[in-house]
Amino acid sequence: MQMSLQLLNAASAQTRVCAVAALFALGFMAELRADPITTDWIYGKKSAARLIAAPGAVKGAYKAGVEIRLDPDALTYWRSPGETGVPPVFDFHDSENLKEATVQFPTPLRIDEAGLDAFGYRGMVTFPVDVTLADENRPAVLSVSIEYAVCAAICLPVKAKAKLELPAHPGEGAAPDEASPEEAIFAAAKAKVPxxxxxxxxxxxxxxxxxxxxxxxxxxxxxxxxxxxxxxxxxxxxxxxxxxxxxxxxxxxxxxxxxxxxxxxxxxxxxxxxxxxxxxxxxxxxxxxxxxxxxxxxxxxxxxxxxxxxx
Known part of the structure:
Protein backbone atom coordinates (compact mmCIF):
# COMPACT_ATOMS: atom_id res chain seq x y z
CA MET A 1 0.00 0.00 0.00
CA GLN A 2 2.80 2.39 0.93
CA MET A 3 4.61 1.56 -2.34
CA SER A 4 1.38 2.22 -4.28
CA LEU A 5 1.04 5.65 -2.60
CA GLN A 6 4.65 6.46 -3.39
CA LEU A 7 4.14 5.47 -7.02
CA LEU A 8 0.93 7.53 -7.15
CA ASN A 9 2.66 10.58 -5.64
CA ALA A 10 5.54 10.20 -8.08
CA ALA A 11 3.14 9.95 -11.00
CA SER A 12 1.24 13.02 -9.78
CA ALA A 13 4.46 14.98 -9.41
CA GLN A 14 5.55 13.97 -12.90
CA THR A 15 2.14 15.01 -14.25
CA ARG A 16 2.46 18.42 -12.55
CA VAL A 17 5.95 18.89 -13.99
CA CYS A 18 4.71 17.99 -17.48
CA ALA A 19 1.75 20.34 -17.11
CA VAL A 20 3.99 23.21 -15.98
CA ALA A 21 6.41 22.47 -18.82
CA ALA A 22 3.54 22.41 -21.31
CA LEU A 23 2.20 25.72 -20.01
CA PHE A 24 5.68 27.24 -20.16
CA ALA A 25 6.11 25.99 -23.71
CA LEU A 26 2.74 27.41 -24.73
CA GLY A 27 3.60 30.73 -23.12
CA PHE A 28 6.99 30.78 -24.84
CA MET A 29 5.36 30.05 -28.20
CA ALA A 30 2.80 32.78 -27.58
CA GLU A 31 5.59 35.21 -26.74
CA LEU A 32 7.40 34.38 -29.95
CA ARG A 33 4.30 34.64 -32.11
CA ALA A 34 2.21 37.42 -30.59
CA ASP A 35 4.42 39.59 -28.39
CA PRO A 36 3.43 43.17 -29.21
CA ILE A 37 6.12 45.44 -30.62
CA THR A 38 4.83 48.83 -29.58
CA THR A 39 6.17 51.86 -27.77
CA ASP A 40 4.24 53.75 -25.14
CA TRP A 41 2.38 56.86 -26.24
CA ILE A 42 4.61 59.94 -26.29
CA TYR A 43 2.47 62.91 -25.30
CA GLY A 44 2.90 66.32 -26.93
CA LYS A 45 0.85 69.44 -27.49
CA LYS A 46 -2.76 68.39 -28.18
CA SER A 47 -1.49 65.06 -29.52
CA ALA A 48 0.32 61.82 -28.79
CA ALA A 49 2.53 59.62 -30.98
CA ARG A 50 3.85 56.07 -30.87
CA LEU A 51 5.70 53.55 -33.02
CA ILE A 52 4.35 50.06 -33.77
CA ALA A 53 5.73 47.09 -35.72
CA ALA A 54 4.85 43.54 -36.76
CA PRO A 55 6.85 40.90 -38.67
CA GLY A 56 6.52 41.04 -42.44
CA ALA A 57 5.76 38.18 -44.80
CA VAL A 58 9.40 37.68 -45.81
CA LYS A 59 12.58 37.33 -43.84
CA GLY A 60 14.16 40.61 -42.83
CA ALA A 61 10.98 42.67 -43.38
CA TYR A 62 8.75 44.44 -40.88
CA LYS A 63 5.44 46.26 -41.14
CA ALA A 64 5.75 49.35 -38.97
CA GLY A 65 3.66 52.43 -38.41
CA VAL A 66 3.86 55.87 -36.83
CA GLU A 67 0.56 56.62 -35.10
CA ILE A 68 -0.47 60.17 -34.23
CA ARG A 69 -3.52 60.68 -32.04
CA LEU A 70 -4.98 64.20 -32.09
CA ASP A 71 -7.26 66.09 -29.73
CA PRO A 72 -10.80 66.53 -31.15
CA ASP A 73 -10.19 70.16 -32.14
CA ALA A 74 -6.73 69.60 -33.65
CA LEU A 75 -5.37 68.68 -37.07
CA THR A 76 -2.02 67.73 -38.54
CA TYR A 77 -0.79 67.85 -42.12
CA TRP A 78 -0.21 65.71 -45.20
CA ARG A 79 3.09 65.68 -47.12
CA SER A 80 1.71 68.61 -49.17
CA PRO A 81 -0.10 70.72 -46.56
CA GLY A 82 -2.03 73.05 -48.86
CA GLU A 83 -2.24 76.80 -48.27
CA THR A 84 -1.12 76.54 -44.66
CA GLY A 85 0.89 74.31 -42.33
CA VAL A 86 4.00 72.17 -42.69
CA PRO A 87 4.39 68.48 -43.58
CA PRO A 88 5.57 65.91 -41.02
CA VAL A 89 9.21 64.81 -41.03
CA PHE A 90 10.34 61.27 -40.14
CA ASP A 91 14.06 60.66 -39.47
CA PHE A 92 15.32 57.06 -39.05
CA HIS A 93 19.06 57.83 -38.99
CA ASP A 94 19.57 56.60 -35.41
CA SER A 95 18.30 53.11 -36.29
CA GLU A 96 20.60 50.07 -36.21
CA ASN A 97 20.80 47.31 -38.84
CA LEU A 98 18.30 49.17 -41.00
CA LYS A 99 18.53 49.04 -44.79
CA GLU A 100 15.39 50.98 -45.65
CA ALA A 101 12.34 52.56 -44.02
CA THR A 102 9.75 53.85 -46.47
CA VAL A 103 6.98 56.06 -45.06
CA GLN A 104 3.66 56.18 -46.89
CA PHE A 105 0.93 58.79 -46.52
CA PRO A 106 -2.77 57.97 -46.21
CA THR A 107 -5.17 60.00 -48.35
CA PRO A 108 -5.73 63.40 -46.70
CA LEU A 109 -8.85 65.44 -46.06
CA ARG A 110 -9.45 68.97 -47.33
CA ILE A 111 -9.93 71.03 -44.15
CA ASP A 112 -11.06 74.64 -43.92
CA GLU A 113 -8.54 76.40 -41.69
CA ALA A 114 -9.58 80.03 -41.17
CA GLY A 115 -10.69 80.32 -44.80
CA LEU A 116 -7.62 78.56 -46.21
CA ASP A 117 -7.46 75.04 -47.64
CA ALA A 118 -5.36 72.71 -45.48
CA PHE A 119 -4.69 69.11 -46.48
CA GLY A 120 -4.28 66.79 -43.54
CA TYR A 121 -5.85 64.63 -40.88
CA ARG A 122 -8.07 64.76 -37.80
CA GLY A 123 -8.62 62.27 -35.00
CA MET A 124 -6.12 59.45 -35.55
CA VAL A 125 -3.71 58.87 -38.42
CA THR A 126 -1.24 56.04 -38.96
CA PHE A 127 1.62 56.42 -41.44
CA PRO A 128 2.62 52.92 -42.67
CA VAL A 129 6.36 52.26 -42.79
CA ASP A 130 7.81 49.39 -44.85
CA VAL A 131 10.99 48.29 -43.05
CA THR A 132 13.84 46.20 -44.49
CA LEU A 133 16.73 45.05 -42.30
CA ALA A 134 20.31 45.34 -43.55
CA ASP A 135 21.17 41.87 -42.17
CA GLU A 136 18.10 39.67 -41.94
CA ASN A 137 19.84 37.30 -39.52
CA ARG A 138 20.50 39.98 -36.89
CA PRO A 139 18.12 41.94 -34.67
CA ALA A 140 17.62 45.63 -35.35
CA VAL A 141 16.71 48.85 -33.61
CA LEU A 142 14.08 50.96 -35.34
CA SER A 143 14.44 54.55 -34.12
CA VAL A 144 12.43 57.47 -35.48
CA SER A 145 12.48 61.18 -34.73
CA ILE A 146 9.16 62.78 -35.65
CA GLU A 147 8.49 66.46 -36.23
CA TYR A 148 4.93 67.50 -36.98
CA ALA A 149 2.63 70.48 -36.55
CA VAL A 150 -0.61 70.43 -34.59
CA CYS A 151 -3.10 73.20 -35.26
CA ALA A 152 -6.24 74.19 -33.36
CA ALA A 153 -6.71 77.84 -32.33
CA ILE A 154 -2.97 78.23 -32.95
CA CYS A 155 -0.36 76.03 -34.63
CA LEU A 156 2.28 74.36 -32.49
CA PRO A 157 5.38 72.37 -33.47
CA VAL A 158 5.71 68.94 -31.86
CA LYS A 159 8.75 66.67 -31.63
CA ALA A 160 8.80 63.05 -30.51
CA LYS A 161 11.34 60.22 -30.57
CA ALA A 162 10.45 56.53 -30.41
CA LYS A 163 12.52 53.35 -30.53
CA LEU A 164 11.72 49.65 -30.94
CA GLU A 165 13.91 46.55 -30.81
CA LEU A 166 13.09 44.21 -33.69
CA PRO A 167 13.99 40.50 -33.46
CA ALA A 168 15.98 39.12 -36.36
CA HIS A 169 13.31 36.83 -37.75
CA PRO A 170 10.47 35.85 -35.44
CA GLY A 171 8.22 33.03 -36.58
CA GLU A 172 10.27 32.26 -39.71
CA GLY A 173 7.94 34.53 -41.67
CA ALA A 174 4.92 32.33 -41.02
CA ALA A 175 1.63 34.13 -40.52
CA PRO A 176 0.16 33.65 -37.02
CA ASP A 177 -3.25 32.09 -36.51
CA GLU A 178 -4.63 35.47 -35.50
CA ALA A 179 -3.36 38.85 -36.65
CA SER A 180 -1.84 40.95 -33.89
CA PRO A 181 -3.33 44.38 -33.11
CA GLU A 182 -0.25 45.93 -34.72
CA GLU A 183 -0.84 44.01 -37.97
CA ALA A 184 -4.48 45.11 -37.99
CA ILE A 185 -3.49 48.76 -37.51
CA PHE A 186 -0.90 48.52 -40.29
CA ALA A 187 -3.36 46.85 -42.68
CA ALA A 188 -6.04 49.47 -42.04
CA ALA A 189 -3.54 52.30 -42.60
CA LYS A 190 -2.16 50.67 -45.75
CA ALA A 191 -5.67 50.48 -47.19
CA LYS A 192 -5.92 54.28 -46.92
CA VAL A 193 -2.76 54.87 -48.98
CA PRO A 194 -3.61 55.84 -52.59
Missing part, protein backbone atom coordinates in the same frame (compact mmCIF):
# COMPACT_ATOMS: atom_id res chain seq x y z
CA UNK A 195 -3.04 53.15 -55.21
CA UNK A 196 -0.40 54.16 -57.76
CA UNK A 197 -1.63 54.01 -61.36
CA UNK A 198 0.21 54.12 -64.67
CA UNK A 199 -0.88 56.30 -67.62
CA UNK A 200 -3.48 53.78 -68.79
CA UNK A 201 -4.96 53.49 -65.32
CA UNK A 202 -4.98 57.27 -64.97
CA UNK A 203 -6.82 57.77 -68.25
CA UNK A 204 -9.43 55.25 -67.13
CA UNK A 205 -10.15 57.40 -64.08
CA UNK A 206 -10.08 60.98 -65.38
CA UNK A 207 -10.45 63.21 -68.43
CA UNK A 208 -8.22 66.29 -68.39
CA UNK A 209 -7.99 69.29 -70.72
CA UNK A 210 -6.58 72.79 -70.63
CA UNK A 211 -9.08 75.64 -70.17
CA UNK A 212 -8.64 78.08 -73.05
CA UNK A 213 -10.55 80.97 -71.48
CA UNK A 214 -8.96 81.12 -68.02
CA UNK A 215 -6.74 84.06 -67.03
CA UNK A 216 -4.27 81.89 -65.12
CA UNK A 217 -3.10 78.55 -66.57
CA UNK A 218 -5.99 76.23 -65.70
CA UNK A 219 -6.87 72.60 -66.40
CA UNK A 220 -10.28 70.95 -66.05
CA UNK A 221 -10.35 67.43 -64.63
CA UNK A 222 -13.48 65.32 -65.01
CA UNK A 223 -13.60 62.22 -62.83
CA UNK A 224 -15.09 59.32 -64.77
CA UNK A 225 -18.04 57.61 -63.04
CA UNK A 226 -17.38 54.21 -61.54
CA UNK A 227 -19.86 51.32 -61.56
CA UNK A 228 -22.03 51.54 -58.47
CA UNK A 229 -23.64 48.75 -56.53
CA UNK A 230 -26.22 49.00 -53.77
CA UNK A 231 -23.63 47.87 -51.25
CA UNK A 232 -21.08 50.41 -52.49
CA UNK A 233 -23.32 53.48 -52.09
CA UNK A 234 -22.66 55.12 -48.71
CA UNK A 235 -25.43 57.01 -46.90
CA UNK A 236 -23.05 58.13 -44.13
CA UNK A 237 -22.88 61.97 -44.25
CA UNK A 238 -19.37 61.78 -42.80
CA UNK A 239 -18.08 59.43 -45.50
CA UNK A 240 -15.14 60.57 -47.62
CA UNK A 241 -16.13 62.45 -50.76
CA UNK A 242 -14.39 62.69 -54.11
CA UNK A 243 -11.57 65.25 -54.07
CA UNK A 244 -8.40 66.07 -56.00
CA UNK A 245 -5.00 67.11 -54.63
CA UNK A 246 -2.14 68.47 -56.75
CA UNK A 247 1.58 68.35 -55.96
CA UNK A 248 4.05 70.22 -58.13
CA UNK A 249 7.81 70.21 -58.17
CA UNK A 250 9.92 72.85 -56.45
CA UNK A 251 9.08 76.31 -57.76
CA UNK A 252 5.49 75.41 -58.67
CA UNK A 253 2.31 75.93 -56.68
CA UNK A 254 -1.15 74.80 -57.79
CA UNK A 255 -4.64 75.15 -56.37
CA UNK A 256 -7.34 72.56 -56.86
CA UNK A 257 -11.00 73.36 -56.43
CA UNK A 258 -14.38 72.01 -57.46
CA UNK A 259 -15.72 72.95 -60.89
CA UNK A 260 -19.26 73.70 -62.00
CA UNK A 261 -20.10 70.14 -63.03
CA UNK A 262 -20.45 67.14 -60.70
CA UNK A 263 -17.09 65.47 -60.06
CA UNK A 264 -15.27 68.20 -61.98
CA UNK A 265 -12.15 69.87 -60.58
CA UNK A 266 -10.05 72.83 -61.66
CA UNK A 267 -6.25 72.87 -61.37
CA UNK A 268 -4.92 76.43 -61.33
CA UNK A 269 -1.23 77.29 -61.66
CA UNK A 270 -0.74 80.00 -59.03
CA UNK A 271 3.05 80.12 -59.15
CA UNK A 272 5.63 78.72 -61.57
CA UNK A 273 9.43 78.72 -61.88
CA UNK A 274 11.39 81.53 -63.49
CA UNK A 275 11.23 81.58 -67.30
CA UNK A 276 14.84 80.44 -67.54
CA UNK A 277 14.13 77.33 -65.46
CA UNK A 278 14.81 73.96 -67.06
CA UNK A 279 11.25 72.69 -66.72
CA UNK A 280 9.76 75.93 -68.05
CA UNK A 281 12.10 76.06 -71.05
CA UNK A 282 11.25 72.46 -71.89
CA UNK A 283 7.52 73.19 -71.64
CA UNK A 284 7.00 70.47 -69.06
CA UNK A 285 4.78 70.87 -66.01
CA UNK A 286 5.10 67.60 -64.07
CA UNK A 287 2.65 67.09 -61.21
CA UNK A 288 1.35 64.28 -59.04
CA UNK A 289 -2.42 64.05 -58.70
CA UNK A 290 -4.11 62.27 -55.81
CA UNK A 291 -7.72 61.39 -56.51
CA UNK A 292 -9.55 60.72 -53.26
CA UNK A 293 -12.72 58.68 -53.45
CA UNK A 294 -15.28 57.28 -51.01
CA UNK A 295 -14.09 53.71 -51.62
CA UNK A 296 -10.57 53.93 -53.08
CA UNK A 297 -7.97 56.62 -53.70
CA UNK A 298 -5.48 56.78 -56.57
CA UNK A 299 -2.23 58.56 -57.32
CA UNK A 300 -0.73 59.22 -60.75
CA UNK A 301 1.74 61.42 -62.60
CA UNK A 302 0.65 63.96 -65.22
CA UNK A 303 2.61 66.36 -67.42
CA UNK A 304 0.23 69.33 -67.56
CA UNK A 305 2.41 70.92 -70.22
CA UNK A 306 1.51 68.09 -72.61
CA UNK A 307 -2.25 68.36 -72.07
CA UNK A 308 -4.10 69.85 -75.08
CA UNK A 309 -6.78 72.49 -74.70
CA UNK A 310 -10.33 71.28 -74.15
CA UNK A 311 -12.56 71.45 -77.25
Missing amino acids: QRLDAAGRDAKILIGRDRGATLPTWRVQVRPEPQTVAAVSTDPGAAQTDLFVEGQEGWYFESKKGEKPNEFLIVEVEGPKPDGLAASAGKIPVTLTLAGPRQSYEFAVDLGAIPASP
Whole structure:
Protein backbone atom coordinates (compact mmCIF):
# COMPACT_ATOMS: atom_id res chain seq x y z
CA MET A 1 0.00 0.00 0.00
CA GLN A 2 2.80 2.39 0.93
CA MET A 3 4.61 1.56 -2.34
CA SER A 4 1.38 2.22 -4.28
CA LEU A 5 1.04 5.65 -2.60
CA GLN A 6 4.65 6.46 -3.39
CA LEU A 7 4.14 5.47 -7.02
CA LEU A 8 0.93 7.53 -7.15
CA ASN A 9 2.66 10.58 -5.64
CA ALA A 10 5.54 10.20 -8.08
CA ALA A 11 3.14 9.95 -11.00
CA SER A 12 1.24 13.02 -9.78
CA ALA A 13 4.46 14.98 -9.41
CA GLN A 14 5.55 13.97 -12.90
CA THR A 15 2.14 15.01 -14.25
CA ARG A 16 2.46 18.42 -12.55
CA VAL A 17 5.95 18.89 -13.99
CA CYS A 18 4.71 17.99 -17.48
CA ALA A 19 1.75 20.34 -17.11
CA VAL A 20 3.99 23.21 -15.98
CA ALA A 21 6.41 22.47 -18.82
CA ALA A 22 3.54 22.41 -21.31
CA LEU A 23 2.20 25.72 -20.01
CA PHE A 24 5.68 27.24 -20.16
CA ALA A 25 6.11 25.99 -23.71
CA LEU A 26 2.74 27.41 -24.73
CA GLY A 27 3.60 30.73 -23.12
CA PHE A 28 6.99 30.78 -24.84
CA MET A 29 5.36 30.05 -28.20
CA ALA A 30 2.80 32.78 -27.58
CA GLU A 31 5.59 35.21 -26.74
CA LEU A 32 7.40 34.38 -29.95
CA ARG A 33 4.30 34.64 -32.11
CA ALA A 34 2.21 37.42 -30.59
CA ASP A 35 4.42 39.59 -28.39
CA PRO A 36 3.43 43.17 -29.21
CA ILE A 37 6.12 45.44 -30.62
CA THR A 38 4.83 48.83 -29.58
CA THR A 39 6.17 51.86 -27.77
CA ASP A 40 4.24 53.75 -25.14
CA TRP A 41 2.38 56.86 -26.24
CA ILE A 42 4.61 59.94 -26.29
CA TYR A 43 2.47 62.91 -25.30
CA GLY A 44 2.90 66.32 -26.93
CA LYS A 45 0.85 69.44 -27.49
CA LYS A 46 -2.76 68.39 -28.18
CA SER A 47 -1.49 65.06 -29.52
CA ALA A 48 0.32 61.82 -28.79
CA ALA A 49 2.53 59.62 -30.98
CA ARG A 50 3.85 56.07 -30.87
CA LEU A 51 5.70 53.55 -33.02
CA ILE A 52 4.35 50.06 -33.77
CA ALA A 53 5.73 47.09 -35.72
CA ALA A 54 4.85 43.54 -36.76
CA PRO A 55 6.85 40.90 -38.67
CA GLY A 56 6.52 41.04 -42.44
CA ALA A 57 5.76 38.18 -44.80
CA VAL A 58 9.40 37.68 -45.81
CA LYS A 59 12.58 37.33 -43.84
CA GLY A 60 14.16 40.61 -42.83
CA ALA A 61 10.98 42.67 -43.38
CA TYR A 62 8.75 44.44 -40.88
CA LYS A 63 5.44 46.26 -41.14
CA ALA A 64 5.75 49.35 -38.97
CA GLY A 65 3.66 52.43 -38.41
CA VAL A 66 3.86 55.87 -36.83
CA GLU A 67 0.56 56.62 -35.10
CA ILE A 68 -0.47 60.17 -34.23
CA ARG A 69 -3.52 60.68 -32.04
CA LEU A 70 -4.98 64.20 -32.09
CA ASP A 71 -7.26 66.09 -29.73
CA PRO A 72 -10.80 66.53 -31.15
CA ASP A 73 -10.19 70.16 -32.14
CA ALA A 74 -6.73 69.60 -33.65
CA LEU A 75 -5.37 68.68 -37.07
CA THR A 76 -2.02 67.73 -38.54
CA TYR A 77 -0.79 67.85 -42.12
CA TRP A 78 -0.21 65.71 -45.20
CA ARG A 79 3.09 65.68 -47.12
CA SER A 80 1.71 68.61 -49.17
CA PRO A 81 -0.10 70.72 -46.56
CA GLY A 82 -2.03 73.05 -48.86
CA GLU A 83 -2.24 76.80 -48.27
CA THR A 84 -1.12 76.54 -44.66
CA GLY A 85 0.89 74.31 -42.33
CA VAL A 86 4.00 72.17 -42.69
CA PRO A 87 4.39 68.48 -43.58
CA PRO A 88 5.57 65.91 -41.02
CA VAL A 89 9.21 64.81 -41.03
CA PHE A 90 10.34 61.27 -40.14
CA ASP A 91 14.06 60.66 -39.47
CA PHE A 92 15.32 57.06 -39.05
CA HIS A 93 19.06 57.83 -38.99
CA ASP A 94 19.57 56.60 -35.41
CA SER A 95 18.30 53.11 -36.29
CA GLU A 96 20.60 50.07 -36.21
CA ASN A 97 20.80 47.31 -38.84
CA LEU A 98 18.30 49.17 -41.00
CA LYS A 99 18.53 49.04 -44.79
CA GLU A 100 15.39 50.98 -45.65
CA ALA A 101 12.34 52.56 -44.02
CA THR A 102 9.75 53.85 -46.47
CA VAL A 103 6.98 56.06 -45.06
CA GLN A 104 3.66 56.18 -46.89
CA PHE A 105 0.93 58.79 -46.52
CA PRO A 106 -2.77 57.97 -46.21
CA THR A 107 -5.17 60.00 -48.35
CA PRO A 108 -5.73 63.40 -46.70
CA LEU A 109 -8.85 65.44 -46.06
CA ARG A 110 -9.45 68.97 -47.33
CA ILE A 111 -9.93 71.03 -44.15
CA ASP A 112 -11.06 74.64 -43.92
CA GLU A 113 -8.54 76.40 -41.69
CA ALA A 114 -9.58 80.03 -41.17
CA GLY A 115 -10.69 80.32 -44.80
CA LEU A 116 -7.62 78.56 -46.21
CA ASP A 117 -7.46 75.04 -47.64
CA ALA A 118 -5.36 72.71 -45.48
CA PHE A 119 -4.69 69.11 -46.48
CA GLY A 120 -4.28 66.79 -43.54
CA TYR A 121 -5.85 64.63 -40.88
CA ARG A 122 -8.07 64.76 -37.80
CA GLY A 123 -8.62 62.27 -35.00
CA MET A 124 -6.12 59.45 -35.55
CA VAL A 125 -3.71 58.87 -38.42
CA THR A 126 -1.24 56.04 -38.96
CA PHE A 127 1.62 56.42 -41.44
CA PRO A 128 2.62 52.92 -42.67
CA VAL A 129 6.36 52.26 -42.79
CA ASP A 130 7.81 49.39 -44.85
CA VAL A 131 10.99 48.29 -43.05
CA THR A 132 13.84 46.20 -44.49
CA LEU A 133 16.73 45.05 -42.30
CA ALA A 134 20.31 45.34 -43.55
CA ASP A 135 21.17 41.87 -42.17
CA GLU A 136 18.10 39.67 -41.94
CA ASN A 137 19.84 37.30 -39.52
CA ARG A 138 20.50 39.98 -36.89
CA PRO A 139 18.12 41.94 -34.67
CA ALA A 140 17.62 45.63 -35.35
CA VAL A 141 16.71 48.85 -33.61
CA LEU A 142 14.08 50.96 -35.34
CA SER A 143 14.44 54.55 -34.12
CA VAL A 144 12.43 57.47 -35.48
CA SER A 145 12.48 61.18 -34.73
CA ILE A 146 9.16 62.78 -35.65
CA GLU A 147 8.49 66.46 -36.23
CA TYR A 148 4.93 67.50 -36.98
CA ALA A 149 2.63 70.48 -36.55
CA VAL A 150 -0.61 70.43 -34.59
CA CYS A 151 -3.10 73.20 -35.26
CA ALA A 152 -6.24 74.19 -33.36
CA ALA A 153 -6.71 77.84 -32.33
CA ILE A 154 -2.97 78.23 -32.95
CA CYS A 155 -0.36 76.03 -34.63
CA LEU A 156 2.28 74.36 -32.49
CA PRO A 157 5.38 72.37 -33.47
CA VAL A 158 5.71 68.94 -31.86
CA LYS A 159 8.75 66.67 -31.63
CA ALA A 160 8.80 63.05 -30.51
CA LYS A 161 11.34 60.22 -30.57
CA ALA A 162 10.45 56.53 -30.41
CA LYS A 163 12.52 53.35 -30.53
CA LEU A 164 11.72 49.65 -30.94
CA GLU A 165 13.91 46.55 -30.81
CA LEU A 166 13.09 44.21 -33.69
CA PRO A 167 13.99 40.50 -33.46
CA ALA A 168 15.98 39.12 -36.36
CA HIS A 169 13.31 36.83 -37.75
CA PRO A 170 10.47 35.85 -35.44
CA GLY A 171 8.22 33.03 -36.58
CA GLU A 172 10.27 32.26 -39.71
CA GLY A 173 7.94 34.53 -41.67
CA ALA A 174 4.92 32.33 -41.02
CA ALA A 175 1.63 34.13 -40.52
CA PRO A 176 0.16 33.65 -37.02
CA ASP A 177 -3.25 32.09 -36.51
CA GLU A 178 -4.63 35.47 -35.50
CA ALA A 179 -3.36 38.85 -36.65
CA SER A 180 -1.84 40.95 -33.89
CA PRO A 181 -3.33 44.38 -33.11
CA GLU A 182 -0.25 45.93 -34.72
CA GLU A 183 -0.84 44.01 -37.97
CA ALA A 184 -4.48 45.11 -37.99
CA ILE A 185 -3.49 48.76 -37.51
CA PHE A 186 -0.90 48.52 -40.29
CA ALA A 187 -3.36 46.85 -42.68
CA ALA A 188 -6.04 49.47 -42.04
CA ALA A 189 -3.54 52.30 -42.60
CA LYS A 190 -2.16 50.67 -45.75
CA ALA A 191 -5.67 50.48 -47.19
CA LYS A 192 -5.92 54.28 -46.92
CA VAL A 193 -2.76 54.87 -48.98
CA PRO A 194 -3.61 55.84 -52.59
CA GLN A 195 -3.04 53.15 -55.21
CA ARG A 196 -0.40 54.16 -57.76
CA LEU A 197 -1.63 54.01 -61.36
CA ASP A 198 0.21 54.12 -64.67
CA ALA A 199 -0.88 56.30 -67.62
CA ALA A 200 -3.48 53.78 -68.79
CA GLY A 201 -4.96 53.49 -65.32
CA ARG A 202 -4.98 57.27 -64.97
CA ASP A 203 -6.82 57.77 -68.25
CA ALA A 204 -9.43 55.25 -67.13
CA LYS A 205 -10.15 57.40 -64.08
CA ILE A 206 -10.08 60.98 -65.38
CA LEU A 207 -10.45 63.21 -68.43
CA ILE A 208 -8.22 66.29 -68.39
CA GLY A 209 -7.99 69.29 -70.72
CA ARG A 210 -6.58 72.79 -70.63
CA ASP A 211 -9.08 75.64 -70.17
CA ARG A 212 -8.64 78.08 -73.05
CA GLY A 213 -10.55 80.97 -71.48
CA ALA A 214 -8.96 81.12 -68.02
CA THR A 215 -6.74 84.06 -67.03
CA LEU A 216 -4.27 81.89 -65.12
CA PRO A 217 -3.10 78.55 -66.57
CA THR A 218 -5.99 76.23 -65.70
CA TRP A 219 -6.87 72.60 -66.40
CA ARG A 220 -10.28 70.95 -66.05
CA VAL A 221 -10.35 67.43 -64.63
CA GLN A 222 -13.48 65.32 -65.01
CA VAL A 223 -13.60 62.22 -62.83
CA ARG A 224 -15.09 59.32 -64.77
CA PRO A 225 -18.04 57.61 -63.04
CA GLU A 226 -17.38 54.21 -61.54
CA PRO A 227 -19.86 51.32 -61.56
CA GLN A 228 -22.03 51.54 -58.47
CA THR A 229 -23.64 48.75 -56.53
CA VAL A 230 -26.22 49.00 -53.77
CA ALA A 231 -23.63 47.87 -51.25
CA ALA A 232 -21.08 50.41 -52.49
CA VAL A 233 -23.32 53.48 -52.09
CA SER A 234 -22.66 55.12 -48.71
CA THR A 235 -25.43 57.01 -46.90
CA ASP A 236 -23.05 58.13 -44.13
CA PRO A 237 -22.88 61.97 -44.25
CA GLY A 238 -19.37 61.78 -42.80
CA ALA A 239 -18.08 59.43 -45.50
CA ALA A 240 -15.14 60.57 -47.62
CA GLN A 241 -16.13 62.45 -50.76
CA THR A 242 -14.39 62.69 -54.11
CA ASP A 243 -11.57 65.25 -54.07
CA LEU A 244 -8.40 66.07 -56.00
CA PHE A 245 -5.00 67.11 -54.63
CA VAL A 246 -2.14 68.47 -56.75
CA GLU A 247 1.58 68.35 -55.96
CA GLY A 248 4.05 70.22 -58.13
CA GLN A 249 7.81 70.21 -58.17
CA GLU A 250 9.92 72.85 -56.45
CA GLY A 251 9.08 76.31 -57.76
CA TRP A 252 5.49 75.41 -58.67
CA TYR A 253 2.31 75.93 -56.68
CA PHE A 254 -1.15 74.80 -57.79
CA GLU A 255 -4.64 75.15 -56.37
CA SER A 256 -7.34 72.56 -56.86
CA LYS A 257 -11.00 73.36 -56.43
CA LYS A 258 -14.38 72.01 -57.46
CA GLY A 259 -15.72 72.95 -60.89
CA GLU A 260 -19.26 73.70 -62.00
CA LYS A 261 -20.10 70.14 -63.03
CA PRO A 262 -20.45 67.14 -60.70
CA ASN A 263 -17.09 65.47 -60.06
CA GLU A 264 -15.27 68.20 -61.98
CA PHE A 265 -12.15 69.87 -60.58
CA LEU A 266 -10.05 72.83 -61.66
CA ILE A 267 -6.25 72.87 -61.37
CA VAL A 268 -4.92 76.43 -61.33
CA GLU A 269 -1.23 77.29 -61.66
CA VAL A 270 -0.74 80.00 -59.03
CA GLU A 271 3.05 80.12 -59.15
CA GLY A 272 5.63 78.72 -61.57
CA PRO A 273 9.43 78.72 -61.88
CA LYS A 274 11.39 81.53 -63.49
CA PRO A 275 11.23 81.58 -67.30
CA ASP A 276 14.84 80.44 -67.54
CA GLY A 277 14.13 77.33 -65.46
CA LEU A 278 14.81 73.96 -67.06
CA ALA A 279 11.25 72.69 -66.72
CA ALA A 280 9.76 75.93 -68.05
CA SER A 281 12.10 76.06 -71.05
CA ALA A 282 11.25 72.46 -71.89
CA GLY A 283 7.52 73.19 -71.64
CA LYS A 284 7.00 70.47 -69.06
CA ILE A 285 4.78 70.87 -66.01
CA PRO A 286 5.10 67.60 -64.07
CA VAL A 287 2.65 67.09 -61.21
CA THR A 288 1.35 64.28 -59.04
CA LEU A 289 -2.42 64.05 -58.70
CA THR A 290 -4.11 62.27 -55.81
CA LEU A 291 -7.72 61.39 -56.51
CA ALA A 292 -9.55 60.72 -53.26
CA GLY A 293 -12.72 58.68 -53.45
CA PRO A 294 -15.28 57.28 -51.01
CA ARG A 295 -14.09 53.71 -51.62
CA GLN A 296 -10.57 53.93 -53.08
CA SER A 297 -7.97 56.62 -53.70
CA TYR A 298 -5.48 56.78 -56.57
CA GLU A 299 -2.23 58.56 -57.32
CA PHE A 300 -0.73 59.22 -60.75
CA ALA A 301 1.74 61.42 -62.60
CA VAL A 302 0.65 63.96 -65.22
CA ASP A 303 2.61 66.36 -67.42
CA LEU A 304 0.23 69.33 -67.56
CA GLY A 305 2.41 70.92 -70.22
CA ALA A 306 1.51 68.09 -72.61
CA ILE A 307 -2.25 68.36 -72.07
CA PRO A 308 -4.10 69.85 -75.08
CA ALA A 309 -6.78 72.49 -74.70
CA SER A 310 -10.33 71.28 -74.15
CA PRO A 311 -12.56 71.45 -77.25
